[in-house]
Amino acid sequence: MKFTKATNYALHTMLALIDNSPVKPIGVQQLAEIQGVSPTYLSKILTRLVKAGMIESVSGVNGGYRLSRKKDDITFLDIIQAIEGNASLFECNFVHGEECLIQAVMKEAEEKMESHLKNTKLTDMVQKKT
């Protein structure tokens, strides 16, 4: 059980976008080069972030990507879920009634993780850097 590489790329790209001007977009070309990944592949990942509403794209010459929301609104969880989806970590096939204990424990555990990811914003990192 691991996060996919796509999530890795997404996180790093978002970090790069936060450092960048909120006005002038960066092209996928450049973003891909930094991470050593193919532009077309990264493009797909970025499209998902666009659909999740956290970045916006500009077509045509001098186009590219830039943040859409306020930086501080973007949490780790947002990014991860945009890529990984929001299916539950543990799901059983035969649901044995409402208060299944196995499920309860697993879901609680997942929520612990998610709550940490939700409370950490990308800007927290940038601030620490400076």
Add this chain to the structure above:
Amino acid sequence: MKFTKATNYALHTMLALIDNSPVKPIGVQQLAEIQGVSPTYLSKILTRLVKAGMIESVSGVNGGYRLSRKKDDITFLDIIQAIEGNASLFECNFVHGEECLIQAVMKEAEEKMESHLKNTKLTDMVQKKT
């Protein structure tokens, strides 16, 4: 990102074993039937639990599986890691120095989840049931 079905089977099997007598083992046949999974496949999963030291197997007539440790020592995390391995949820390819912040956040999040799974024992569930 999801836990595999194997983990699901392992959890349910362990729960069944806890309910059972600690002396007389249950055969994989029976355990598989309960969960609607093929005995050979479940057998593989159980072998991993044996190697992790939390159950023991008895060959031959009237053989099967039973708990090896004291019930109360077995945590959810033990079972999950026996099946899923203990690789980190997030790993980056190019390690940029010791105090990488992305990694730090992700690892902390994972630890939050694991700590919950480590502090919950399977017996907690049985007790609640009664």
Add this chain to the structure above:
DNA sequence: TCAATAAAAGACTTATTGTATCTATAATAT
């Protein structure tokens, strides 16, 4: 001792998902 029983191990198949490329299309600045 011997046959029945049951787990362990390994080779193998199939399905699903992750990772990536290529091509064609739509939008935009100059």
Add this chain to the structure above:
DNA sequence: ATATTATAGATACAATAAGTCTTTTATTGA
């Protein structure tokens, strides 16, 4: 108009998950 850049879709390949089948090894009961 043309060069530039994102978007969408088809496709290819690899890795992992999920499961089957067969053989081997260990144990018990008759």
